[in-house]
Amino acid sequence: MQQKVLKVQPSDNVIVALVDLKAGEVITFEGKDYTIKIDMPAKHKFAQVDFEKGDSIFMYGVLVGKAQQKIEKGEWITVFNVKHAANDFKVGERKTNWDIPNVSDFEERTFLGYHRADGSVGTANYWIVLPLVFCENKNLEIMKSALVEDLGYGKKQKYQKHTQALISLHKAGKSVEEILSADFETSEADEHEKLFKNVDGVKFLSHDMGCGGTRQDAQALCGLLAGYITHPNVAGATVLSLGCQNAQYSMLQEELDKRGGAGKPVFFLEQQQLGTEEALVSSAIKQTFVGLIEANKIERKPAGLDKLIIGLECGGSDGFSGISANPAIGYTSDLLVALGGTVILAEFPELCGVEQELSDRCVEVESAERFSYLMKTYNDKAVAAGSGFDMNPSPGNIKDGLITDAIKSAGAAKKGGTSPVVAVLDYPEKVTKKGLNLLCTPGNDVESTTAEVGSGANIVLFTTGLGTPTGNPIAPVIKLASNTKLAQKMSDIIDINTGSITEGTETIEEAGRRILDFVIEAASGKQVVKSVQNQQDDFIPWKRGVSL
Structure with missing residues (x-):
């Protein structure tokens, strides 16, 4: 039987609904009963304790908001009773110890890639x-x-026959209603044999x-x-x-x-x-x-997994993204770093509220200082333009449980796993150090994905809870659904389902290993990912103005 609720960190004071909850329903969690005050959809949160106006809201172990009014235990946390809040941050002590995962299953693994003169290896040509x-x-x-x-x-465009059929109906004198109700079969696009x-x-x-x-x-x-x-x-x-x-x-x-x-x-x-x-x-x-x-x-030849550079991205996020898909690829990130590979965590507006943790994880003080500078100047520019990081969550994010930027950010940062930060890069710098790199980009899906690939990512892991078709012209973009409903509904763009985590049938670690297996197949050209199949070649350079 699926668990109905969970708490992400022991220090949190909100509880996440894993399924839709009904008004009056009594939820027993960790030996305590909670009466749900109003019908509440899955992915949202309710108060674990009574809050007074001004009280702090904690999730993922960090400050994510402030109560704007009295909130009773069991009451739904919404944009109407909670506002964004995040702790300030400063350059402090280095905290670079991490739990290195067991990588014995992957140490001898290779992928088939295109070897370049500079020693890098491509996953495509x-x-x-x-x-x-x-x-x-x-x-x-x-x-x-x-x-x-x-x-x-x-x-050949697979919808081309639709237009031809509509032309025939129009010439036959059919009404608008008959045209709109017409049902056409969508054939698969015709492929041509490649010369090269x-x-x-x-x-x-x-x-x-x-x-x-x-x-x-x-x-x-x-x-x-x-x-x-x-x-x-x-x-x-x-x-x-x-x-x-x-x-x-x-x-x-x-x-x-x-x-x-x-x-x-x-x-x-x-x-x-x-x-x-x-x-x-x-x-x-x-x-x-x-x-x-x-x-x-040039032909594909074996290469070590240390030649993989994975960009970490999320878009169309929901309340499960930070619980399933993001921590799953975070574990994949840790596996790859332990194997000598490289990962890129970007989207700086979506790191708001977790700056202290990431700053402390920087190996060098200079990197921590640069991260602090980039975050503060970026937010200051947004505020000067009448916005700010607190305005980052989209209507879709809010509808599906990400009601403050700090909640969204704390979940988004899970993509970076737990390894130390080896470098902090400003757009459009190139990755030169193996390990976890932070790259300053907007939260905009396409601008950020474009930037990560430009910095060297030869494959991208992209999590989504609502569904987004973003791809890239030259790098495979692997789409991971945070929930099974999305994976089934939008199967034409989703490669991997991590809904198994919230359903209790798979651990984060198991999913992370499964994802790395898929990455190896995609990097070898043996698994053609959906974004490549769909020719989703999104490319948008970032103008250094304010883009959240």
Whole structure:
């Protein structure tokens, strides 16, 4: 029989509903009875004790809110009676001891990856085409239409037959009601045979930056693009430039040099120098094709798990995310760190309230100081813009139990496991140290995922409680559902279900090991994850303004 409630930490004073609870229902937990005051949905919390106005609310062992009125024991904790609150933080003593998990089952394991000249190993092998400025997006689209389908990387849209059927109904004089009620069969998309068997695809990284913004934005964009060019999942790149924009090729080269140089073919073409669209595009297509011939010569070979760099992400989170999916990949993170691998924890607005713990876990005082500086200046910018970290939870988050940013953050931080923090990075810096890295990014799903991959993540673990289809052009994004209902409802985007944890059929540790098994298969190309199947190629660079 499934347990109805739980308390995350012994010091917490709220209790989590694992199932829907009815008004008047008496819940017995740890030898005490609690009478539920009103119908309360699963994922939400009720008061363990009577609260007076101003009393502190604790969950995950940290301050997450303040009572705004009297709250009785058994009463539902909501946005109407609780407001966000979090403890202040400072650079204190180092607390880097951690419980290293047993990794004997994984020590001899390998994955099949693409070995690069710089010693990194890719989990995929892509050619990328990217613009230095948004003016070149149209030329990217022309190249995409010319290359992708004929090379065997495109799929005929599976809804195309819907449009054809609707046209037939309209021509036959059917009414609006008949058209809306029509039922069409959705066939699977047609796949073409790939010309280059060892190349996973040609990806086009269009964006809306490169000119018209600040020079700092242009520099950050070039840093991000350099991260993608030097990425282990990338065999080479074609770069299109207009010529007069802020993001100059010299700026991109500067950022490439910061990352040790490209170490792979990079073709640069400038439209104002070449002249016509035809001259630019035809040359770009030819050079890309030649690059693909070379990229196809690379084959997958065994690599140690220490070559894995996992980005940790969450989006569309719910009240179970911090109880099931996030701690599960947190244990996966600890396993990988113990094996000599690397993980990246980002989304700084969603670390609000747990800064002290993460600061204390920094191996070096300088890293703790940098983390403190980045968090405070980021929040100050948000406040100056009329917002703040406390406004981070989305309507969907709140509806499903994440009523304050501190509750959301305390659960989100579980993705990082318990290992020491080896480095703190500012966007768009590249990961250089093995272990747990903190990367300053927004909480926005796509901006953060884009940034993690740009910093070197060759695979991403993405947890969700509500369902979000986010992917990435060059790195597999593995989707983990926090609850079984979501896994079943949105099976077309979910790879792994961790609802078994709240259902009591699997421990966090068991789920974490199962996830690492899946990661190895995905990194080897043996398991094609849903975001790749769906060609979910989301790419949004972060403008360093306020984005939560």
